[in-house]
Amino acid sequence: MTGIVIVRADGSWPAQYEKTARAVGELLGKTAQRIDHIGSTSVPGLAAKDVIDMQVTVESEPELDDVVERMVAADWEVRPPRRDHPVPGLPTEDLQWVKRVLVEPMYRRRVNLHVRVAGRANQRYPLMFRDYLRSHPETAQAYGEFKRRAAALPIESTADYAALKDPVCDLIYLPAEEWAARTDWTP
Template sequence: MNAISVVRPDETWPAQFEKTAQAVRVILGELAQRIDHIGSTSVPGLPAKDILDMQVTVAAESELDDVVERMAAENWDFRPGAKRDHPVPGLPADEHHWIKRLVVEPMYRRRVNLHIRVAGRANQRYALLFRDYLRSHPDTAQAYGEFKRRAATLPFDNIGDYADLKDPVCDLIYLPAEEWATRTNWAG
């Protein structure tokens, strides 16, 4: 059984992201349309696993593996079991909206999950809107943090089981986030 460690928020997470993003940008150059801090470490005050989640946005699906190759050349590890995100109720069911790649940091470096997604796809938007909604709704972020703390105490065979438990909860947050995005003219 794997123990999940959710830690108190660290005010240095944004600076850690900036430092890592600069290094990733050097590796990827113009291949990366944008590099964003996503996930719980990107939301001030939110408890999280002490792993930075980052999203690299590319222009086309054909560029996903190009990013993996460049990152692998710099000793980042490709995770072949993570080639798609879960489809979200009410969003496009087309498999292409959920395709991604995932690489993780080189050994002995700051823990990072680097998600590579295609611009304009549902999963690329999801990560950004989820983050921005939680940043704008601290009470929702606090409730989500409490869920994460409690979920982390459950026995899991692997980290994927923890992620699978969180997915529908994140969707429950994301669905009203879509309405909020429309109402506020959120631009991502």
């Protein structure tokens, strides 16, 4: 068992994100084009693991490793994977899915820091996913229930839990693309 625990939404998650984003922004300076709160803790009312997911957007691929170097120097730890799963209907080129993941220094607030290149499919995906769920609270509620049930399964690792969630997220993302086109959404 992985010990994955899904908790009720915590109204303090946005403030916790802001505090961490300020610290990350100070470490990265202008290398970070933007820093966004992503994942379930960024959606009001959505049950989630008590881990703040953040995305740092950089201009180009060499800056991915620059961010890693700066964050490792500040005691952040690099983790796999080095790419996201390709999403049906989106570009399939490997470059569209490259990323870096870091986690917080020991004994600090749990954070997964995803670093992605601006304009790539995997950089746009979590922003649209977040905004779609914010605009569709019933979908967010159903997704939260799926996560609770998935976390209760005898899953071997957090990677297996993520792999179980990926196609469900894609099922949410595909109508999000249509929603984004109708609403002129931009990241």
